[in-house]
Amino acid sequence: MGKLEILQKLYGVFRRFKARNVVTWTLILSILTECEWPEDALILFYNMQHGDVVPDETTFSVMLNASAVLFSVKLGNTFHALVEKNGFKGHKNVEDGLMIMYLRTGDIKAAAKHVFRYDDDLSS
Numbered sequence: 001m002g003k004l005e006i007l008q009k010l011y012g013v014f015r016r017f018k019a020r021n022v023v024t025w026t027l028i029l030s031i032l033t034e035c036e037w038p039e040d041a042l043i044l045f046y047n048m049q050h051g052d053v054v055p056d057e058t059t060f061s062v063m064l065n066a067s068a069v070l071f072s073v074k075l076g077n078t079f080h081a082l083v084e085k086n087g088f089k090g091h092k093n094v095e096d097g098l099m100i101m102y103l104r105t106g107d108i109k110a111a112a113k114h115v116f117r118y119d120d121d122l123s124s
Contacts, residue, residue: 007035020051026059029066038066042075055082057091064097068104076101077110 014020014028025048032041045063048055055063060083067076080098088094102111 003035007031007037020053022053022056022059025053026056026062029059030062033062033066033069036069038069041066055086057083057088057094060086060088061093061097064094064101068097068101071105073102073105073107073110076105076107 010031011028014024017024025044029041029044029048032038032044041063045055045059045066048059060079063079064076064083067073067079076098079101083089083094083098099111102108
């Protein structure tokens with residue numbers, strides 16, 4: 001059985017599962033991202049929020065990784081703002097996700113400022 005078939009079966013189980021919580025949502029988001037389907041993870045993240053499930057620090061870490069896979073600084077910045085708004089700034093797995101996202105998208109200055117708390121001018 002190929003990766004696509006496994007993912008389709010897993011998603012089918014997830015859709016039928018009635019007792020979804022932040023753990024089950026984050027698991028499917030993580031699997032989609034790891035299988036290099038971050039766009040699908042973004043759609044499900046949107047659905048998760050409209051299904052009254054509140055993302056936790058692990059969820060945001062996964063979504064920062066999805067931003068990195070997409071090489072999207074803009075999307076990563078959006079998730080960074082949500083991290084701060086939801087009080088997860090300083091959580092280790094979120095900080096790791098921020099570092100990966102900023103470094104993978106090439107925003108070294110943001111990584112230095114937000115992750116390493118380095119405010120000096122990096123242009124020299």
